[in-house]
Amino acid sequence: MPSTSAARSSRVRSFHHSLYPAARIATARAALGLGVSVCLPARECAETVGSIVEGLAELQRAQAIDEIVVVDAASADGTAAVAARAGARVWQETELLPAFGPVLGKGDAMWRALSKLGGELVCFLDADTRNFSAHFATGLLGPLLCEPDVSFVKAFYRRPLTAGGVYLREGGGRVNHLTARPALDLFYPQLAQVRQPLAGEIAARRTLLEAIPFVTGYGVEVAMLIDVWREVGLAGIAQVDLEEHRNRHQPLSALTPMARTVLATIASRLEAEGRLAPLGTDPSAVAHGRPNGDRAHSIAPVERPPLASVRVA
Numbered sequence: 499m500p501s502t503s504a505a506r507s508s509r510v511r512s513f514h515h516s517l518y519p520a521a522r523i524a525t526a527r528a529a530l531g532l533g534v535s536v537c538l539p540a541r542e543c544a545e546t547v548g549s550i551v552e553g554l555a556e557l558q559r560a561q562a563i564d565e566i567v568v569v570d571a572a573s574a575d576g577t578a579a580v581a582a583r584a585g586a587r588v589w590q591e592t593e594l595l596p597a598f599g600p601v602l603g604k605g606d607a608m609w610r611a612l613s614k615l616g617g618e619l620v621c622f623l624d625a626d627t628r629n630f631s632a633h634f635a636t637g638l639l640g641p642l643l644c645e646p647d648v649s650f651v652k653a654f655y656r657r658p659l660t661a662g663g664v665y666l667r668e669g670g671g672r673v674n675h676l677t678a679r680p681a682l683d684l685f686y687p688q689l690a691q692v693r694q695p696l697a698g699e700i701a702a703r704r705t706l707l708e709a710i711p712f713v714t715g716y717g718v719e720v721a722m723l724i725d726v727w728r729e730v731g732l733a734g735i736a737q738v739d740l741e742e743h744r745n746r747h748q749p750l751s752a753l754t755p756m757a758r759t760v761l762a763t764i765a766s767r768l769e770a771e772g773r774l775a776p777l778g779t780d781p782s783a784v785a786h787g788r789p790n791g792d793r794a795h796s797i798a799p800v801e802r803p804p805l806a807s808v809r810v811a
Contacts, residue, residue: 508732510691511645514739515633518640523562526643527619534563535617535704536635539591539607540625541571544580550623550630551584557632558585562639568625569594569611571601577625589614595808602800604698605718609802612707619643621701627743634740638701641736649734650726651701654693655743677757678720681764685773689727693737695720696760706730708806715799716756717763724767762798 527534536554540547547568554566568581568588582588591601594610601607608622621638634653641648674696683690696719709729713721726735768774 510689510732511641511648511736512693512739513637513641513645513736515637515640515741518633518636518644520557520560520562520632520636523557523636523639523643524560527639528561530643532619532643533565533617534619534621534639535565535567535615536563536621536623537567537569537608537611537615538581538586538623538625539569539571539604539611540573540577540581541604542573542575542577543625544573544575544577546628546630547577547586547625548580548584550625550627551581551586553630553632554635555585557635562636563621564617565615567611567615569607571607598802602714603716603718605712605721605799606714606802608718609712609714609805612704612805615704618704619701620704620707622698624698634699635701637738637740638699641738642701642703645736647733648736649703649706649730651736651738652692652694652723653697653699653740653743654737655697655740673753673756673760677760681761682720682723685764685768686724686727688732689723692723692735695723699740699743702726705806708809709804711801711804713763713799713801716759717799720760721763721767721801724764759799766798 536557538547538550551566551568554563557563558566566586568578568586569591570578570581570588571591578588578590589611591607591610594601594607595613598606598610601610612620619639619642621635623634627634638651638653641651674694678695679690682692682695689695698719700719700722706726706729710722710725712718723735765774769776
């Protein structure tokens with residue numbers, strides 16, 4: 499983990515997507531000789547995935563990216579067929595690393611997809627984005643290609659919310675604002691400057707992604723952020739303003755399990771660092787070497803090991 503003094507003296511660099519038009523991305527990646535893969539984990543996204551893949555196909559023709567992959571979660575609405583017609587290479591998530599058993603959510607699908615992606619740079623995007631623009635991909639790839647020492651890039655944006663006919667310009671991202679950011683501010687203050695810790699849109703060097711574990715459920719984004727910080731420090735992380743992101747919102751009833759998983763994921767990392775006694779444990783029992791439970795690990799989602807270790811094995 500980066501030392502406290504070093505982490506506090508550094509900041510996450512922030513950029514705007516307009517700095518990285520497609521032509522700049524194509525020129526930079528050609529000069530560096532780096533392949534670029536864009537991957538969309540998808541579940542019931544037939545309404546949006548086609549236009550997203552078409553936008554990415556334009557970047558492919560402009561030589562800004564190499565491959566477009568959609569990893570489908572057996573969607574019943576024809577997501578896979580729509581994506582394939584638009585030009586993506588499509589995998590069913592159950593086809594990937596089947597020896598690891600059933601696929602346990604988005605983070606697991608991302609981890610398995612990494613085993614099939616060919617680029618040295620990898621960009622993950624949401625498949626349910628409405629009004630998609632290619633700058634979602636070029637904005638995230640830009641700092642990896644054009645800024646020194648960046649290994650991991652995270653998106654931030656406004657998420658409008660319409661509820662009961664009322665439009666809220668920044669009403670989305672409720673778990674992000676009410677759970678993830680306050681928890682990071684308390685326990686990982688160096689990461690408090692990350693605007694959207696739960697954003698699903700990221701780009702990274704594949705060697706970095708292969709070196710970290712992947713949480714299988716809703717905790718994948720916050721776990722990845724903490725683990726990346728441990729690996730490369732704040733100096734290796736950048737965030738990019740993508741302006742506005744419109745996608746489907748979870749009902750309020752679904753936010754409690756999401757928030758619970760995010761908190762459990764953070765708690766499991768605090769436990770591993772020795773900064774938090776296992777949840778549900780009697781502190782006096784711990785002091786006497788008699789822990790009576792490990793609730794954080796029991797409620798935190800399953801984690802997949804670093805892919806590099808799987809390949810070595």
